[in-house]
Amino acid sequence: MSRLLALIRKEFLALLKDPRSRFVIIGPPIIQLLVFGYAATFDLNDVPLAVYNESGSQASRELIARFVNSPSFQQVATIEHDSRIAPLIERRRALLVLHIGPQFERHLREGTTADVQVIVDGRNSNTAMIASGYAQTIIRNFSIDYAGRSGTEAPPATITSRAWFNPNLLSRWFIVPGIVGLLTLVVTMLVTALSVAREREQGTFDQLLVTPYQPWEILIGKAIPGFLIGLVEATFIILVAVLWFGVPLRGDLSTLYTGIALFLLSAIGVGLMISSLSVTQQQGLLGAFLFLVPAIILSGFSTPIANMPPAVQQLTYLNPMRYFMIILRGVFLEGTPFELLISQFWPLAVIGVTTMLSAAWLFRRRMY
Amino acid sequence: MMDESAASVVPGQPATPGHSTQNDAAKPVVADDVVLWAEGLTKTFSAKPNDVTAVRGLSVRVRAHRITGLIGPDGAGKTTLMRLAAGLLVPDEGRIEVLGLDCVRDQAAVQARVGYMPQRFGLYEDLSVQENLDLYADLHGVPQAIRGRRYDELMRMTGLAPFTARLAGRLSGGMKQKLGLACVLVHPPQLLLLDEPTVGVDPVSRRELWAIVNRFVEHEGTSVLMSTAYLDEAERCDEVIVLDEGSLIGQGPPSQFSRPLTGRTFRVRATGLGPRDVQTHLALRSEVIDAVIQGDAVRVVLTEAAASQPDSVLTGLEQAVIESVPPRFEDGFIATLRAKRSAGSAARSPVPTARAEPAARDGLVISVRHVQRRFGEFLAVNDISFDVPRGEVFGLLGANGAGKTTLFRMLCGLLPASGGTLQVAGVDVRKTAARARARIGYMSQKFSLYGTLSVQDNLQFFSSAYGLSGRRRRDRIDWALTEFELGPIGDQTSGGLPLGYKQRLALACALMHEPEIIFLDEPTSGVDPLARREFWQRINSLVHQGVTVLVTTHFMEEAEYCDRMAIMMSGRLLALGTPSEIKQQAVSPERPEPTMEDAFIALIESKPPAGGAHA
Numbered sequence: 001m002s003r004l005l006a007l008i009r010k011e012f013l014a015l016l017k018d019p020r021s022r023f024v025i026i027g028p029p030i031i032q033l034l035v036f037g038y039a040a041t042f043d044l045n046d047v048p049l050a051v052y053n054e055s056g057s058q059a060s061r062e063l064i065a066r067f068v069n070s071p072s073f074q075q076v077a078t079i080e081h082d083s084r085i086a087p088l089i090e091r092r093r094a095l096l097v098l099h100i101g102p103q104f105e106r107h108l109r110e111g112t113t114a115d116v117q118v119i120v121d122g123r124n125s126n127t128a129m130i131a132s133g134y135a136q137t138i139i140r141n142f143s144i145d146y147a148g149r150s151g152t153e154a155p156p157a158t159i160t161s162r163a164w165f166n167p168n169l170l171s172r173w174f175i176v177p178g179i180v181g182l183l184t185l186v187v188t189m190l191v192t193a194l195s196v197a198r199e200r201e202q203g204t205f206d207q208l209l210v211t212p213y214q215p216w217e218i219l220i221g222k223a224i225p226g227f228l229i230g231l232v233e234a235t236f237i238i239l240v241a242v243l244w245f246g247v248p249l250r251g252d253l254s255t256l257y258t259g260i261a262l263f264l265l266s267a268i269g270v271g272l273m274i275s276s277l278s279v280t281q282q283q284g285l286l287g288a289f290l291f292l293v294p295a296i297i298l299s300g301f302s303t304p305i306a307n308m309p310p311a312v313q314q315l316t317y318l319n320p321m322r323y324f325m326i327i328l329r330g331v332f333l334e335g336t337p338f339e340l341l342i343s344q345f346w347p348l349a350v351i352g353v354t355t356m357l358s359a360a361w362l363f364r365r366r367m368y
Numbered sequence: 369m370m371d372e373s374a375a376s377v378v379p380g381q382p383a384t385p386g387h388s389t390q391n392d393a394a395k396p397v398v399a400d401d402v403v404l405w406a407e408g409l410t411k412t413f414s415a416k417p418n419d420v421t422a423v424r425g426l427s428v429r430v431r432a433h434r435i436t437g438l439i440g441p442d443g444a445g446k447t448t449l450m451r452l453a454a455g456l457l458v459p460d461e462g463r464i465e466v467l468g469l470d471c472v473r474d475q476a477a478v479q480a481r482v483g484y485m486p487q488r489f490g491l492y493e494d495l496s497v498q499e500n501l502d503l504y505a506d507l508h509g510v511p512q513a514i515r516g517r518r519y520d521e522l523m524r525m526t527g528l529a530p531f532t533a534r535l536a537g538r539l540s541g542g543m544k545q546k547l548g549l550a551c552v553l554v555h556p557p558q559l560l561l562l563d564e565p566t567v568g569v570d571p572v573s574r575r576e577l578w579a580i581v582n583r584f585v586e587h588e589g590t591s592v593l594m595s596t597a598y599l600d601e602a603e604r605c606d607e608v609i610v611l612d613e614g615s616l617i618g619q620g621p622p623s624q625f626s627r628p629l630t631g632r633t634f635r636v637r638a639t640g641l642g643p644r645d646v647q648t649h650l651a652l653r654s655e656v657i658d659a660v661i662q663g664d665a666v667r668v669v670l671t672e673a674a675a676s677q678p679d680s681v682l683t684g685l686e687q688a689v690i691e692s693v694p695p696r697f698e699d700g701f702i703a704t705l706r707a708k709r710s711a712g713s714a715a716r717s718p719v720p721t722a723r724a725e726p727a728a729r730d731g732l733v734i735s736v737r738h739v740q741r742r743f744g745e746f747l748a749v750n751d752i753s754f755d756v757p758r759g760e761v762f763g764l765l766g767a768n769g770a771g772k773t774t775l776f777r778m779l780c781g782l783l784p785a786s787g788g789t790l791q792v793a794g795v796d797v798r799k800t801a802a803r804a805r806a807r808i809g810y811m812s813q814k815f816s817l818y819g820t821l822s823v824q825d826n827l828q829f830f831s832s833a834y835g836l837s838g839r840r841r842r843d844r845i846d847w848a849l850t851e852f853e854l855g856p857i858g859d860q861t862s863g864g865l866p867l868g869y870k871q872r873l874a875l876a877c878a879l880m881h882e883p884e885i886i887f888l889d890e891p892t893s894g895v896d897p898l899a900r901r902e903f904w905q906r907i908n909s910l911v912h913q914g915v916t917v918l919v920t921t922h923f924m925e926e927a928e929y930c931d932r933m934a935i936m937m938s939g940r941l942l943a944l945g946t947p948s949e950i951k952q953q954a955v956s957p958e959r960p961e962p963t964m965e966d967a968f969i970a971l972i973e974s975k976p977p978a979g980g981a982h983a
Contacts, residue, residue, distance in 0.1 A: 002832060002837050003832055003833060003835055005832075006828070006829055006832030006833060007829075007832075007833065009829070010818065010821070010825070010829040013818075013820070013821050013825055014818050014820055014821060017820040017821065017861075018820040202814075202816065202818075202819065203812065203814040203816035204816045204817065204818055205816075206777075206782055206810075206812060206816060207810065207812065207816040207817070207877075208833075209781075209782055210780050210781065210782065210805050210808065210810040210887075211805060211830070211833040211834060212802050212803075212805050212806040212833070212834065212835065213802075213833060214802055
C-alpha cells in the first residue's frame with residue numbers, strides 16, 4: 001500500500017512541478033469557463049436596429065419606443081428614404097430594419113390590419129430567426145395593449161408562454177452545466193493520455209517497469225491522480241457555475257457526484273487506453289483530441305441529439321458525455337432525483353468498466 | 369624488482385620543449401593556413417533555472433589540410449562550437465571566421481564552403497541511399513556531369529555500392545553514418561565539420577569512416593574539424609583542441625598532451641590479486657594520479673616525484689611487478705583535468721571502499737540458455753547462451769544494433785523472450801518477472817530519473833517503489849545522500865543537474881534496495897573521463913561486497929574493466945571470455961599487443977559475414 005501511495009505521490013509531484021502539465025490543469029478550465037460562460041450564448045442583446053418611420057404618429061413612436069427600450073435592441077440609425085435600407089443591411093450596420101408605413105396609425109384607428117415591415121439580415125439564419133422572434137413578441141404585445149386601450153376588438157386568442165426550469169430562457173443556464181462535463185473531460189483526458197507517453201519519452205518508464213510494481217499497480221497509480229484532479233476540477237466549475245454565474249443547483253449533490261465519479265472512470269479509461277498506445281506525448285495529445293472533438297459534438301452539449309440523423313443518434317449511446325450531460329442538466333435545472341437517473345448511471349458504469357479493462361489489457365500488451 | 373626498466377625511463381620532461389607551435393601570439397597568422405579562427409567566443413543559452421554558457425571566451429585556430437580533433441565530455445561546448453562555425457548560431461560575444469569569411473555576416477557564403485554533419489545526420493529514412501545522395505547533390509547544386517563519377521567514388525569508399533536501392537532507414541547504424549558522410553561529401557567542402565561521427569558505430573565502420581576522412585584530407589586537401597568522445601581517437605588527429613565546460617584546456621598535437629607524462633606511466637601486474645583489488649589499492653595512494661584496469665593488469669600514472677621510484681607504489685602488494693609503458697593522450701587529458709578540477713574544489717573525492725572480506729564467488733546469478741528474440745522477420749537476438757557467477761563484472765559489447773540492448777532488456781524483464789530460458793538470481797524471468805525485478809538494480813544510459821522532481825523526491829520514490837519503509841528507508845536515503853555526496857543538492861531539481869551528478873543519483877536510486885545484481889546500460893556514455901573513473905570505483909567497491917554487475921558499453925576501453933565479456937554482432941555471440949583471452953585471439957607478428965578494438969575487428973573479419981538482412 002505504501003508503495004502504491006509513493007507512486008501516486010510521485011505522479012502528483014511530476015504533474016504539478018512540470019510547468020507544462022500544470023498549465024494543462026489550470027489554463028484550459030479558466031479560458032474555457034470565460035469563453036463559454038460569457039461569449040457562448042444563444043441570447044441576442046443589443047441587436048443593431050434601424051428605424052424607418054414614415055408614419056410620424058404617436059402610435060408609431062410608441063412602437064419604436066418599445067423596441068428601443070427593450071434590452072434586445074439598440075437603435076443605430078434612423079432612415080428617411082427607401083434607398084437607405086439596403087446599404088445599412090449590406091454593410092452589417094443594422095441587423096434589423098423596422099419599417100412603419102405612412103398609413104400605420106390610420107389603419108390602427110380604423111381597426112383594419114396595420115402592416116409593419118421588418119427586414120432582417122438573413123445571412124446568419126439562426127440570429128435572424130431569433131431577432132425576428134423578438135420583434136414579433138414586441139409587436140404582438142403592442143397590438144394587445146393598443147387593442148385593450150382603444151377598446152377595439154382584441155385578437156381572439158393569445159399565447160401566454162411560461163418556461164419551466166429556466167423561466168427567463170437564459171441560455172447560460174443551459175450551457176454552464178454542460179461546461180462541467182466538457183472541462184472535466186478535457187482535463188482528465190489530457191492528464192491521463194499524456195502520463196505514460198511522457199514517461200516513455202523521458203525514458204523513466206523503463207526505470208519504473210524494472211521496479212517490482214505490477215502492471216496493474218502502475219495503472220492504478222496513473223488513474224488515481226487523474227480521478228482526483230478531475231474531481232477537483234468538476235467541483236471548481238460547479239462552484240463557479242452556482243456562485244458566479246448564478247445557475248441554480250436544484251438537485252442532490254450526492255446524485256451529481258455519483259455521475260461525476262462514473263463519468264471520470266470512463267474518461268480515465270479512454271485516456272489510459274490512448275496513453276498505452278502512444279509512444280510520444282505528441283501522439284498522446286493527438287489521440288486525446290481525436291476522441292474529445294466527436295465526444296463533445298455528439299454529447300448534446302450544444303446541439304440536441306434529437307436533431308442528429310438516426311445512425312448518428314445510435315452512435316451517441318457509446319459516448320459517456322451523452323449520459324453525463326443528461327445527469328448534469330437534470331440535477332442542476334430540474335433537481336432530478338437519483339432513481340430517475342439510474343437509466344443514465346448504468347450505461348456510464350458499463351462504459352467506464354469496459355474502458356478501464358481495455359486500458360489494463362492494452363497496458364500489459366504494450367508494456368514491452 | 370624491475371629496476372632496469374625504471375632506470376631506462378626518461379624523467380618527466382619540462383612542459384615547454386622547442387615543440388610548442390601554437391603559442392605563437394607574436395607570429396602573424398598566415399591567412400591561408402588557418403581555416404577556422406575564433407577569438408573570445410562566448411555563447412549562452414537561456415534555460416531554466418540558470419542560463420547555460422556553452423562556450424566561454426574561446427579562442428581557437430584550425431589549420432588547413434589536416435584533421436583537428438575536438439575533445440571533451442558532454443557539455444564541454446563541442447557541438448556549440450561546430451554550430452557557430454557552420455553559421456547556425458550567432459555568438460553572444462567574440463568573432464568567428466571560417467575560410468576568411470565572417471560566420472555571422474557571410475553566413476550563406478560560409479555554408480556554401482563548409483560541410484557540416486551533425487550528430488544525428490538528417491538522412492531521409494524513407495528515401496533510398498541513391499535518392500538521399502541525389503537530394504543532397506540537388507541541394508548543393510552539384511552539376512549532373514560530375515555526379516556519376518563522384519557517386520561511384522563515394523559508394524566505393526563507403527562500401528555502400530551494393531545497397532544503393534535500400535531505404536536509408538533500413539541501414540545499420542554504421543552504414544547510416546557512412547551514408548551521412550557521403551551526402552556531405554557529394555559537394556566536397558573546403559572545411560568539413562563532423563560532430564561525433566563515430567559514437568556508437570561498430571569498430572569496422574569506425575575504421576572505414578576514418579579512412580574516408582583521411583583520404584579526403586590527403587587527396588582533396590580538405591580541412592577537418594571532428595569532435596569525438598573516444599579519447600583513443602584523439603591520437604589519430606594531427607592536432608587536438610581540448611575543451612572542458614566551455615573553455616579551452618589546450619590545443620596542439622596529441623603528443624603535446626602525452627609528452628609531459630613520459631616516464632610516468634606504468635603497468636602493474638600482481639599474480640596473487642585480481643586487477644580490481646590492485647586498482648583499488650593503487651587508486652588510494654597519493655602518488656598515483658590515475659589507475660585504470662587493462663585486462664589483467666592495471667595502468668597507472670604517477671606524480672612527477674614518484675616516477676623516479678615507481679617501485680614504491682608496490683608496497684603492500686605481494687608478488688607485483690611494475691613496467692614502464694609509453695604515455696597515451698588519455699593520460700595527459702586526465703592529468704590536465706585533475707589539475708584543473710583540484711584547483712577549484714578539494715582533491716578528487718576518495719570513494720569509500722568497503723574493506724570487508726571479499727564475498728565468495730559461488731553459484732550462478734545469471735543463466736542464459738538459447739535465448740532468442742524475434743521482431744517480425746528479424747532476429748534481434750539469435751540463440752545466445754552464457755552464465756555469470758556471483759560477484760563478477762560481465763560486459764556486453766557491441767555496436768548499435770548488435771542486439772545487446774535487446775538482450776539486456778530481456779534480462780531485466782522489460783521484454784519477453786521469444787525462446788530459450790533466462791534465469792536471474794535463481795528466478796525464471798519469463799515466468800515471474802516481478803520477483804526477479806525486486807532483486808535487481810537498473811541504470812540506463814539516459815539516467816532516467818524524474819527530471820521535474822528534486823533529488824530527495826527521486827530517492828524517496830525509488831526507495832518506496834522497492835518496498836522500503838520506516839527506518840530502513842530513512843537509513844538508505846541518508847546513506848545515498850552521504851555516499852554519493854548528494855546532500856548539498858538534495859532540494860535541487862534533478863533535471864537541471866550536471867551529467868555527473870545525474871549519473872550518481874541514478875546509481876543511488878538503483879541501489880536503494882541493495883540489489884544482488886545491477887544492470888548498467890551504457891552507464892558512462894557522455895560523462896567526462898574523471899566521472900567515469902569515479903563511477904567505476906563505486907562499482908568496484910560494490911563488486912567487492914559480492915554484487916554481480918552486468919554492463920553494456922560501446923567504449924572498447926571500458927570492456928577492459930570487466931572480468932568476462934561477450935562481444936555481440938548481428939544478434940549473435942561473436943566471442944566470450946576474459947578481456948585477455950579475447951585480445952589473445954588477435955595477436956599477430958605485426959601486432960603483439962592488440963587493443964580491444966583490434967581484437968573486435970579481427971574477430972569480425974575472421975567470421976563470414978552474417979547473411980541477415982541487417983548487415
